[in-house]
Amino acid sequence: MVRLARAADGAVRVGRNEPGRGAWLCAASPECFDLAVKRRAINRAVRSELSDMDLEALRVRLGALAPGRQSSSGTKR
Numbered sequence: 001m002v003r004l005a006r007a008a009d010g011a012v013r014v015g016r017n018e019p020g021r022g023a024w025l026c027a028a029s030p031e032c033f034d035l036a037v038k039r040r041a042i043n044r045a046v047r048s049e050l051s052d053m054d055l056e057a058l059r060v061r062l063g064a065l066a067p068g069r070q071s072s073s074g075t076k077r
Helices: 030-040 041-046 051-064
Strands: 002-006 012-014 021-025
Touching: 002 041, 002 051, 012 051, 021 030, 021 041, 030 041, 030 051
Parallel strands: none
Antiparallel strands: 002 012, 002 021
């Protein structure tokens, strides 16, 4: 799980300890993020209307946090 929070300046930040209005979201599931966007749950949780650009930036940040998303230089066993 990862926390999304709206800071005092209006920016939405990703982090477990971020202060402000926020919501918890499945970090490793793009489907979870897509469903939250479709239901407008993120906008309701942060009490702010996020633009498509803001949502895409969040999608990229959450994808980078997901375990197993980064390739390793080692070989599979």
